[in-house]
Amino acid sequence: xxxxxxxxxxxxxxxxxxxxxxxxxxxxxxxxxxxxxxxxxxxxxxxxxxxxxxxxxxxxxxxxxxxxxxxxxxxxxxxxxxxxxxxxxxxxxxxxxxxxxxxxxxxxxxxxxxxxxxxxxxxxxxxxxxxxxxxxxxxxxxxxxxxxxxxxxxxxxxxxxxxxxxxxxxxxxxxxxxxxxxxxxxxxxxxxxxxxxxxxxxxxxxxxxxxxxxxxxxxxxxxxxxxxxxxxxxxxxxxxxxxxxxxxxxxxxxxxxxxxxxxxxxxxxxxxxxxxxxxxxxxxxxxxxxxxxxxxxxxxxxxxxxxxxxxxxxxxxxxxxxxxxxxxxxxxxxxxxxxxxxxxxxxxxxxxxxxxxxxxxxxxxxxxxxxxxxxxxxxxxxxxxxxxxxxxxxxxxxxxxxxxxxxxxxxxxxxxxxxxxxxx
Amino acid sequence: xxxxxxxxxxxxxxxxxxxxxxxxxxxxxxxxxxxxxxxxxxxxxxxxxxxxxxxxxxxxxxxxxxxxxxxxxxxxxxxxxxxxxxxx
Numbered sequence: 001x002x003x004x005x006x007x008x009x010x011x012x013x014x015x016x017x018x019x020x021x022x023x024x025x026x027x028x029x030x031x032x033x034x035x036x037x038x039x040x041x042x043x044x045x046x047x048x049x050x051x052x053x054x055x056x057x058x059x060x061x062x063x064x065x066x067x068x069x070x071x072x073x074x075x076x077x078x079x080x081x082x083x084x085x086x087x088x089x090x091x092x093x094x095x096x097x098x099x100x101x102x103x104x105x106x107x108x109x110x111x112x113x114x115x116x117x118x119x120x121x122x123x124x125x126x127x128x129x130x131x132x133x134x135x136x137x138x139x140x141x142x143x144x145x146x147x148x149x150x151x152x153x154x155x156x157x158x159x160x161x162x163x164x165x166x167x168x169x170x171x172x173x174x175x176x177x178x179x180x181x182x183x184x185x186x187x188x189x190x191x192x193x194x195x196x197x198x199x200x201x202x203x204x205x206x207x208x209x210x211x212x213x214x215x216x217x218x219x220x221x222x223x224x225x226x227x228x229x230x231x232x233x234x235x236x237x238x239x240x241x242x243x244x245x246x247x248x249x250x251x252x253x254x255x256x257x258x259x260x261x262x263x264x265x266x267x268x269x270x271x272x273x274x275x276x277x278x279x280x281x282x283x284x285x286x287x288x289x290x291x292x293x294x295x296x297x298x299x300x301x302x303x304x305x306x307x308x309x310x311x312x313x314x315x316x317x318x319x320x321x322x323x324x325x326x327x328x329x330x331x332x333x334x335x336x337x338x339x340x341x342x343x344x345x346x347x348x349x350x351x352x353x354x355x356x357x358x359x360x361x362x363x364x365x366x367x368x369x370x371x372x373x374x375x376x377x378x379x380x381x382x383x384x385x386x387x388x389x390x391x392x393x394x395x396x397x398x399x400x401x402x403x404x405x406x407x408x409x410x411x412x413x414x415x416x417x418x419x420x421x422x423x424x
Numbered sequence: 425x426x427x428x429x430x431x432x433x434x435x436x437x438x439x440x441x442x443x444x445x446x447x448x449x450x451x452x453x454x455x456x457x458x459x460x461x462x463x464x465x466x467x468x469x470x471x472x473x474x475x476x477x478x479x480x481x482x483x484x485x486x487x488x489x490x491x492x493x494x495x496x497x498x499x500x501x502x503x504x505x506x507x508x509x510x511x512x
Contacts, residue, residue, distance in 0.1 A: 067441040067469035133479060136472045 004182045005422060007256040008091025008244030010083040010193075011358045014050030014237050014345045018086055023362050029371040029395055031221040031344050033235055042200055046212035048223040050237030050346035051198040052079065060085075063095055063154055071137035074115035079240035079351070080147035080195040081154065084109070087191060087242035088155060092256055098156055104188035106159030108178045109148040109242070110170040111194060112350030116201045118142060147195050147240075159187040167409030168310070169267075170194045171241060171353025172417055176265045178245045179417075188250050193242035196351035203236040209279075211314060212236060221373070224347075226311040226340045227321070227382055227391060228375040234312040237346030241354030243361070248422075258422045259365045263402075264297030265417035266290075276412040280316065283323050286414055290327035290406060293416035299402060301328040304336045306369060308360040308405040311340035312347050318381040320408070325385040335386035337398070343373035353407040353415065360405045364419055369396045425481075425507055430500055437476055441469040455497025470499075477503055483510055 009019055015032025016022030025032065032050050039047040057078045061069045063085060072078060084107075088095060122138045140146060145163040152161035160181060166173045171194035178192035196202075206212050213233035216223035225231040251258055270276030270285020294301055307324055311317050324338070325331045341356045342348075348355050363370055371394050378391055406416040435450050438459075442450070446464050449457075459465045474490055477483070483506035485493075493499045 065441070065466055065469075066443060067466050067472065070440060071472075133475065135475060136468050 001183050002185055003248035004179050004245055004262045005248050005251050006243050006259040006262065006361055006419070007246045007251050008087040009259065009358045009361060010086025010090060010242040011355055012052045012055060012079045012083050012239040013241070013348070013355050014052055014239060017052045017055050017082070019090060022358070023366070026341065026344065026359050026362060026370040027368055027395055029344065029373055031373060033220045033223055033346055035217060035220045039200055039203065042204060044200070044204055044207045045214035046207050046233065046235065047217045048213070048220040048235050049198070049203055050235065050348065052239050057082070068137065071135065072141065073121060074118045074141035074146060075197040076111055076115040076195050077141055077146050077150050079197070079238070080109055080193065080242070081150055083193060083195070083240040083242035084151045084191050085154070087193070087244050091244040091246070092254070095155060101156045101158035103158035105155065105157045105190070106181060106187050107148045107151045107157055107161045107191040108164055108174045109151055109191065109193045109195065110164035110166070110174045110350060111144065111147060112165060112167055112170060112196065113202065114142045114144055114146065115197050116199050117197060120201065151191060155191070159190070165350070166413045166415070167411055168347070168349055168352050169407045169409035169413045169415045170350040171355065172357060172405060172407040172415035173267055174354065175243060175245070175262070175357055175417055176267055176415055179262045179265065182245055182247050188247045190245045191242055192245055192354070193240060194351050194354040195240035196238045196349045198238040202349070206236055213313060224313050224343050225374040226313040226343050227317050227372065227378055229377040229379050231313040231317065234314055234342065235346035237348035239345070239348050239351050239355055241351060241356070241358045243354065243357065259361045260419040261422050263299050263418040263420045264293060265415065266292035266296060267415045268292065269414065270412040272412045278412070279410050280412070281408045281414065282412055283319060285412060286320070286323040286408060287327040289414035289416045290324065290404070293404070293418055297418045299418050299420070301330055303402045304328060304404050305400045306360070306363065306403045307336055307338040308356055308403060309338055309340050310406055310408045312342055318379055321382045322385050331385055333387040333389065335390045337369055337390050337392060338386070339370055339372050339392065341370065343375065344370070356407070357405055357417065360403045361419055364400045364403045364421060367397060367399050369398050371395050425504070427500060427504065430503060431496070434473070434496070434499065437473045438463065438465065441465055441473070453496055455495065455500070457496045458494055459496070460494070481507060483507060
């Protein structure tokens with residue numbers, strides 16, 4: 001089996017629309033959450049959200065044909081392309097130089113739904129002006145594989161190019177699927193990632209489910225409160241994260257900078273049994289996923305230096321912590337440090353897994369721990385399992401060797417991945 | 425409509441779908457110029473241009489005809505034929 005490493009990363013997040021800005025934001029604990037009048041005007045109870053600030057799509061014109069760029073409306077695709085281009089160039093590759101496709105390179109880039117705002121635009125156009133005037137470039141932006149198709153064509157990928165979809169687990173799942181492709185020798189290099197458009201229609205659906213925090217519209221940066229006593233729901237976010245996964249030997253041969261090795265991971269479902277439902281994870285399913293991730297990675301729970309949790313700011317946080325403690329077999333002060341990017345970005349839904357994995361890898365590579373914002377007062381049920389000192393509220397410099405990352409999604413689906421600093 | 429005027433209109437539409445590096449090629453266009461091979465256009469963009477032409481001149485170009493419009497000359501001929509039919 002081949003060893004697999006990360007050699008490039010790209011990100012479009014609510015608190016930073018490129019890798020340097022995002023790194024600075026998570027190092028300092030800067031929030032990207034803001035109040036949006038438009039959400040209020042549409043009657044949402046939660047009017048705070050995470051939208052990539054000042055996202056400039058004009059730079060995409062450098063990479064796309066004029067016809068594609070002119071017609072590109074899908075924010076899903078724009079975020080994905082931007083993150084993927086950054087990741088590819090961050091890995092030391094260039095775009096558009098070869099006229100032939102590379103059979104060893106592919107892409108798995110997921111999303112939860114197609115770009116709903118673009119779908120609405122197309123339907124309105126269809127109904128008001130007629131189908132014959134729609135134009136030709138809608139399907140390529142509306143299909144589930146829109147992001148991966150654009151990325152694959154841009155780079156000239158000749159291996160598998162596809163999209164996965166597993167709700168909030170999508171990004172982490174994409175990384176593990178791409179990992180399997182390289183590990184098993186079916187590809188040498190893959191871009192893995194996920195994306196989520198900034199859509200009041202999607203956010204509104206969650207608002208209608210009463211799972212968003214409606215209590216902090218006057219204090220946007222205080223609205224995402226995972227693990228806090230007064231957490232009252234999550235805050236929706238958006239963006240994209242992209243990672244370049246590469247066979248270790250290939251990466252070494254070309255002298256690539258290596259962020260970390262993927263030791264392994266696991267994808268499973270709780271089957272919506274044993275407490276699991278369409279919207280709530282089964283504790284047994286979550287614990288199994290974490291335990292199996294450790295087992296297949298040949299990593300001992302005692303080696304884990306940092307847990308990058310799913311932790312959304314809902315009632316599920318305390319159950320998630322109890323699962324981590326049980327699965328790792330570490331409790332109280334023995335539990336490793338744990339954090340959640342969502343306190344700074346909100347819950348980027350299907351983009352969460354990839355953006356949060358980029359954050360996890362930045363911390364691992366640079367030996368620091370991103371602070372948990374807004375959780376000075378931690379839920380007592382959480383402190384029954386782990387010590388308060390595991391939940392840092394201030395940025396901390398700390399040597400890190402092994403980080404575990406998990407995400408859980410609607411449908412009772414789980415993904416857990418383990419990143420480790422590269423060793424000889 | 426005069427063929428030269430039609431070509432001018434078509435070139436203006438085509439320019440929106442071409443890379444800046446390729447646009448000078450529009451200056452040397454002939455009836456034999458191939459949209460994909462010579463002008464490096466995406467064939468799907470040509471369909472978009474046809475839709476614009478249809479809307480602008482109130483004509484309809486059949487699907488089976490669109491697939492054969494590979495060159496500038498073929499495109500101009502078809503548009504002129506449809507315009508002539510419309511004005512009968």
